[in-house]
Structure formats: C-alpha cells, structure tokens
Amino acid sequence: METDWSKVLEVFGSGIIGVFLVMFLLQILTQLSTRVIDAVENRGKSADVETDQSVVSAKD
Amino acid sequence: MFDIFKDLIFSSGFFSLTGGNMVMWLISFVLMYLAIKKQYEPLLLLPIAFGILIVNLPLTFLMEPEHGLIWFFYHYGIELDIIPPIIFLGLGAMIDFGPLIANPKTLLLGAGAQAGLYFTFFAAVLFGFDLQEAASIAIIGGADGPTTIYLTSKLAPHLLGATAVSAYAYMALVPIIQPPVMKLLTTEHERKIVMKKLRPVSKLQRICFPIVTAMTIMLVVPPAAPLISMLMLGNLFKESEVVERLTKASSNELMNIVTIFLGLSVGATMTAGTFLNPKVLFIFFLGLFAFIVSTSAGLIVAKVMNLFLKDKINPLIGAAGVSAVPMAARCVHKVGSEANRRNYLLMYAMGPNVAGVIGTVVAAAILLKNLG
Numbered sequence: 001m002e003t004d005w006s007k008v009l010e011v012f013g014s015g016i017i018g019v020f021l022v023m024f025l026l027q028i029l030t031q032l033s034t035r036v037i038d039a040v041e042n043r044g045k046s047a048d049v050e051t052d053q054s055v056v057s058a059k060d
Numbered sequence: 061m062f063d064i065f066k067d068l069i070f071s072s073g074f075f076s077l078t079g080g081n082m083v084m085w086l087i088s089f090v091l092m093y094l095a096i097k098k099q100y101e102p103l104l105l106l107p108i109a110f111g112i113l114i115v116n117l118p119l120t121f122l123m124e125p126e127h128g129l130i131w132f133f134y135h136y137g138i139e140l141d142i143i144p145p146i147i148f149l150g151l152g153a154m155i156d157f158g159p160l161i162a163n164p165k166t167l168l169l170g171a172g173a174q175a176g177l178y179f180t181f182f183a184a185v186l187f188g189f190d191l192q193e194a195a196s197i198a199i200i201g202g203a204d205g206p207t208t209i210y211l212t213s214k215l216a217p218h219l220l221g222a223t224a225v226s227a228y229a230y231m232a233l234v235p236i237i238q239p240p241v242m243k244l245l246t247t248e249h250e251r252k253i254v255m256k257k258l259r260p261v262s263k264l265q266r267i268c269f270p271i272v273t274a275m276t277i278m279l280v281v282p283p284a285a286p287l288i289s290m291l292m293l294g295n296l297f298k299e300s301e302v303v304e305r306l307t308k309a310s311s312n313e314l315m316n317i318v319t320i321f322l323g324l325s326v327g328a329t330m331t332a333g334t335f336l337n338p339k340v341l342f343i344f345f346l347g348l349f350a351f352i353v354s355t356s357a358g359l360i361v362a363k364v365m366n367l368f369l370k371d372k373i374n375p376l377i378g379a380a381g382v383s384a385v386p387m388a389a390r391c392v393h394k395v396g397s398e399a400n401r402r403n404y405l406l407m408y409a410m411g412p413n414v415a416g417v418i419g420t421v422v423a424a425a426i427l428l429k430n431l432g
Contacts, residue, residue, distance in 0.1 A: 008182065011195070011427065014426065014430065015177075015181070019175070019423050019426065020171045020175075022281060023167045023170060023415070023422065024167075025280065026164075026167055026272075027167040029272050030160075030167070030273075033269075034161060034265050034268075037262060038262075041262060041264065
C-alpha cells in the first residue's frame with residue numbers, strides 16, 4: 001500500500017505543535033488560577049488579621 | 061471402553077498443538093519469570109503471561125467471539141473502552157499534582173517528552189508500518205500502559221498484545237534504559253544544578269487543578285475525554301478529602317479488579333498466529349527507540365527552557381516527562397544525587413512526571429483525532 005506522506009507530515013507536525021500548545025495553555029491557566037487563589041486567600045488572611053486587631057483594640 | 065478412551069485422546073488439545081503454541085508458552089514462562097522472580101511490573105505482567113499461556117492451549121476457545129470467557133472481558137473491557145478509563149480513575153486518586161501546581165512550567169517538559177513519540181511515528185512509517193500501526197507503536201514512548209492499550213485498541217487492535225507488553229516491559233526497565241541517555245545528553249555541571257525550593261500549594265489550588273485541567277483539555281481535544289475525565293475525577297476525589305471511601309475504592313479495589321481483567325485480556329490477544337511474525341518483533345525494537353527518543357526529547361526541552369529561565373532547572377527532570385510514574389522521577393533523583401549528593405530532585409521530577417501522564421493522553425487524543 002502506498003504511504004500517504006502528506007498525511008504523515010500532517011500528523012507529525014500537528015501532533016508536536018498540538019501537544020505543546022495544549023500543555024502551554026494548561027500552564028497559563030494553572031498559573032492564572034493559582035495566582036487568583038493566592039490573591040483571594042491572602043486577602044482573606046489579611047482581613048482576618050485586621051478583624052483580630054480591631055477586636056483586641058476594642059477590648060483595650 | 062476403548063472408544064471412550066480414544067475419543068478422549070482425540071478430542072484433547074494435544075492433537076491440535078502447534079509449534080507456535082509452544083513458542084508462546086515459552087514467552088509466557090519468560091514473562092512469568094520476570095514478573096515473579098525479577099518483580100518487573102508484576103501486577104500486569106503476571107496476568108498477561110497467564111493470559112498468553114491459556115489462550116495458546118488449543119480447543120479452549122477462550123477468545124472465541126461471542127463464546128469465550130476472556131473474549132467477553134476483552135470485548136466489554138477493552139473494545140468498549142471501559143477498563144483504561146477506570147485505571148485512570150484509580151491513577152488520579154493516587155497521583156499528587158502538587159509539584160506540578162507549584163511549578164507549572166514543568167507541563168512543558170511533559171509535552172517535550174511527547175515530541176519523541178511523534179519522531180517514532182515517523183520512523184515506524186519509514187519502516188513500512190501503516191499510519192494507524194505507527195501511531196500505536198509510537199505511543200509506547202509515552203510509557204503509559206493504559207493509554208497505549210486505549211489507542212492501540214482503537215487504531216490497530218491486532219497489535220494490542222505486542223504494544224502493551226512492550227510498554228509495560230520498558231516501563232519496568234526505566235532504571236536501566238534512562239540513566240545512560242540522561243548522562244549522554246547532560247553535562248556534569250548541569251546534573252549538579254540545585255533547583256529553587258517549591259512554593260507551598262493550598263488545598264483550594266489542589267481542588268481547582270483537576271477541574272481546570274479537565275475543562276481545558278476536553279474543550280481543546282475532545283477525544284481525550286474518556287481518559288482525562290476519569291483521571292481528574294479520581295484526583296478530585298482525593299483532593300476534596302470528603303469522599304475517602306470513593307478515593308480508596310478507586311485507587312484500590314476497583315483498580316485491582318480491572319487490572320486482572322486488563323492483564324488477562326491483553327495476554328489473551330497474543331495467540332501464536334497474531335504474535336509470531338517479524339513485524340511484531342520489530343515493534344519491540346521500535347518501542348525501545350520510542351522510549352529513548354522520548355527521554356531525549358524531554359532532556360532537550362529542559363535544556364532549551366534553561367536558556368530563557370532566570371532560576372535554572374536541572375535538565376535531568378526533563379527525562380521524567382515520560383509518564384512512568386513514579387519510576388522515571390526516582391531514576392532522575394538517583395542520577396542527580398550521583399552528581400551532587402545533596403541534590404534532592406525527587407519532588408521536582410514528580411512535576412514533569414505527572415505532566416507526562418497528561419501529555420501522553422493529549423498526544424494519544426491528537427493521534428486519534430487525526431487517524432481514528
């Protein structure tokens with residue numbers, strides 16, 4: 001059977017590029033989501049600290 | 061009396077035995093020896109070896125379509141795509157994606173190792189395999205048994221036994237195959253690189269990762285859905301910490317049960333008629349080539365990344381981009397600690413290692429999309 005070389009090159013090229021693109025996209029989204037979560041969690045923590053400080057000063 | 065005895069003799073399997081059957085018994089005994097004595101991937105090699113033995117006993121008709129016992133396991137488990145996704149469910153419930161979330165750049169290393177897979181695809185076509193067969197052989201380089209089985213059962217089911225045994229055999233041989241490649245492609249100085257400490261990962265980040273990954277990959281490459289959805293569901297079970305029973309069931313009982321059926325079914329595809337031809341033996345050679353090229357590609361991508369990174373990574377961790385979890389990461393750690401005894405690379409290598417699992421699924425899905 002004759003090999004369809006244009007198909008081979010298509011699979012080869014689209015495969016390599018496709019895997020890198022998908023993984024790169026996943027990298028960006030993972031970085032983005034972790035940063036957003038970090039920001040939200042840090043904000044939550046600083047809000048808790050502020051609340052604690054206001055409770056302490058109210059007691060004083 | 062004599063007639064009954066004669067009938068018993070002539071209806072036995074002895075008179076239907078072929079030389080090919082006996083060669084397959086020999087292969088089965090070798091695999092049993094490797095599984096039991098050497099403990100090379102025994103959980104799968106042992107049922108595979110037994111499957112090979114019993115399917116090569118004549119007149120048992122265990123793989124007879126619509127009748128044979130193992131044919132039902134094979135048909136419902138593999139042909140209908142049930143078993144590989146269930147294995148992925150269990151795998152997800154066991155994998156810790158923490159090192160990957162702490163250092164998402166390692167996702168590119170998981171992609172790098174898959175590049176080797178496409179070079180093998182090209183090589184297999186050059187050696188005369190058709191495109192579907194070449195893709196099934198190439199996926200061996202991903203070092204991921206269930207994905208190899210999943211893809212081969214769809215593209216070239218006649219090669220299932222050979223590609224599966226080849227994938228599991230080379231996964232077991234990671235500590236022998238990878239170190240020479242690692243040493244050849246890295247300098248002593250590079251192997252000594254100590255990496256920056258990984259950032260802590262919060263529980264919420266761990267919970268969000270499987271959801272983000274499942275949505276992203278399934279939206280971009282829909283054919284990856286069966287495997288990636290189960291992998292991420294298992295991981296969500298684990299990270300949510302609210303369904304301990306489901307996590308345990310996925311990673312222990314369910315996974316162990318399907319492993320028995322998977323091994324037996326794969327072994328049973330290896331009849332003398334399908335297995336004993338030069339093409340199949342060549343698959344083992346190309347499988348080794350795939351594994352070496354994938355390891356090399358991971359290392360090279362890590363070296364290229366170092367050209368652009370401020371905090372250098374140890375290029376050895378690129379070799380863990382093949383998804384033999386956690387053996388490839390352990391191997392990286394061992395080679396790294398030989399160069400620098402204070403260098404503890406295991407956690408850093410786990411990032412690309414688990415990225416390799418995702419990368420192999422993506423690569424398989426792209427092959428399926430193009431050739432299925």
